[in-house]
Amino acid sequence: MNILVINSGSSSIKYQLFKMPSTQPVCSGLVERIGIEGSFIKHSVFPAGEKLSIEKDAFISGHGEGLKQVLALLSEGLHAVIASPGDIAAVGHRVVHGGEHFSGATLITDQVKKQIKKLFSLAPLHNPVNYKCIEVAEQTFPSAKQIAVFDTAFHQTIPEAAYRYAIPEQYYSEHGIRVYGFHGTSHKYVSEQAINWLGKPHSKIISIHLGNGCSITAIKDGKSIDTSMGFGPLNGLMMGTRSGDIDPSVIFHLMEHSGYTLEQLSTLLNKQSGLLGVGGSSDMRDINKLAGEGKDKAKLALKLYAYRIKKFIGAYAASLNGIDTIIFTAGVGENDVEMRAAVCDELDYLGIKIDKDKNKSYQGELLDIGMDDASVRILVVPTNEEYEIANQCFKLLN
Missing domain, CATH: 3.30.420.40 (ATPase, nucleotide binding domain)
Structure with missing residues (x-):
C-alpha cells in the first residue's frame, strides 16, 4: 500500500512515500521557501538501499504549486516511483491543531475539514496551510483516502488537573481554553522507540x-x-x-x-x-x-x-x-x-x-x-x- 505523507509548514512541505508496512521510505523530499525568493526542492529516491538525490531551484508561488512539483518528481523521469496519481492509496496529512475533537488518525470528511477550519485561530501559522494542502491533495490524488494525523492527539490522555487552567470554568466549557499540547506525533514516535529499547x-x-x-x-x-x-x-x-x-x-x-x-x-x-x-x-x-x-x-x-x-x-x-x-x-x-x-x-x-x-x-x-x-x-x-x-x-x- 503506497502512503504519501505530507508535513506542511508555513513556507515548506516535507514529504515521504512509504510502501507500507515497510519502515523505509521509497522516496522523500523537501519543498522549501514557498512564496519566497530562492525556493527549492530536494528530492531523494532510495532504490536497493542507495540514495539518488535531485535538487531543483525554481520560484514556487504557493503550496498548490509545490504539490504539483512533488507529483511530477514522483511520477516522471528516470527515477519515477509511481506510474500515476492513482497508485497512491492514501495521503497522510500532519495537522497541527485538532482541539478536543480528535484523539487519533482520522479520515478527512467535510465535517472534519470544518473542525480544522474552526481551529485556524489557535494555530494561525499551521492549520490554514495544513487545510490548503488537504484541498490540493484531494484534487491531485482524487482516488486516495485523505487522512489527518493531529499533533494534539497524543496529548488527549493528559488528566484534567494538568490540562485545565485556573480560570473560571465557563472559559473551558464555552471557549475550549485548556492545555492541548503539540509535537505529539514526534513525542509518540520517540517514546515508543525508547520503550522498545528499554523493554x-x-x-x-x-x-x-x-x-x-x-x-x-x-x-x-x-x-x-x-x-x-x-x-x-x-x-x-x-x-x-x-x-x-x-x-x-x-x-x-x-x-x-x-x-x-x-x-x-x-x-x-x-x-x-x-x-x-x-x-x-x-x-x-x-x-x-x-x-x-x-x-x-x-x-x-x-x-x-x-x-x-x-x-x-x-x-x-x-x-x-x-x-x-x-x-x-x-x-x-x-x-x-x-x-x-x-x-x-x-x-x-x-x-x-x-x-x-x-x-x-x-x-x-x-x-x-x-x-x-x-x-x-x-x-x-x-x-x-x-x-x-x-x-x-x-x-x-x-
Whole structure:
C-alpha cells in the first residue's frame, strides 16, 4: 500500500512515500521557501538501499504549486516511483491543531475539514496551510483516502488537573481554553522507540523535542500526562523565535504603558523572541558560532535555553514520581552535543549523568549517552514524524 505523507509548514512541505508496512521510505523530499525568493526542492529516491538525490531551484508561488512539483518528481523521469496519481492509496496529512475533537488518525470528511477550519485561530501559522494542502491533495490524488494525523492527539490522555487552567470554568466549557499540547506525533514516535529499547512498557519518560519549536512531555506507560506547550504553541520552553513562558503581566504592561496592539504583541512573542530576540539568530548553529566568538548575548541565550529545559525536567520528575529515561530529539536535540551536555549538567541528583564521549559519538541512530552507572538512561532518538503518520494511516485503513 503506497502512503504519501505530507508535513506542511508555513513556507515548506516535507514529504515521504512509504510502501507500507515497510519502515523505509521509497522516496522523500523537501519543498522549501514557498512564496519566497530562492525556493527549492530536494528530492531523494532510495532504490536497493542507495540514495539518488535531485535538487531543483525554481520560484514556487504557493503550496498548490509545490504539490504539483512533488507529483511530477514522483511520477516522471528516470527515477519515477509511481506510474500515476492513482497508485497512491492514501495521503497522510500532519495537522497541527485538532482541539478536543480528535484523539487519533482520522479520515478527512467535510465535517472534519470544518473542525480544522474552526481551529485556524489557535494555530494561525499551521492549520490554514495544513487545510490548503488537504484541498490540493484531494484534487491531485482524487482516488486516495485523505487522512489527518493531529499533533494534539497524543496529548488527549493528559488528566484534567494538568490540562485545565485556573480560570473560571465557563472559559473551558464555552471557549475550549485548556492545555492541548503539540509535537505529539514526534513525542509518540520517540517514546515508543525508547520503550522498545528499554523493554519496559511501564516506564517514566521525559521526551525533549528541540527544533525551531520546542516542547517537553512527561510520558507514563506510553501516555502523555503533561506537556509544556499549552493552548497554543507559544508556551513552555524557549524556542527559535517564540518566547516560551512569560508572565502575562508583561503583556498588560506593554499594552497600557507602550500602546502595543494585540497584533504587535503576537509578532513580538511569536516571531521576534526566543533565540532570535536574546541571541540575535533563530538558528542554534548561528548562536553557537556567535557564542564561540565571545558574544555575550549569544552566551546568555544558550544559558536561558538550557535552564528552561532543566526546570521542566525537575517539574516532570515530580509529576512522574521518578524517571527511567530522558529523550533528546529533533534538530537541536539530535545534533547539538553542547546543548545536550548543558541540559544534563548538575542533574546527577536525579540519576542523570551524561557520558561525554558517548555524547560526541551520536551518528543518527538511537544511542544511550548516559554513564553506565547512572540510574536514568539518556537517549538520543531521531524523530520520524512522517513514518509515524504513515503507520497511523496504515493501521486506520486496516
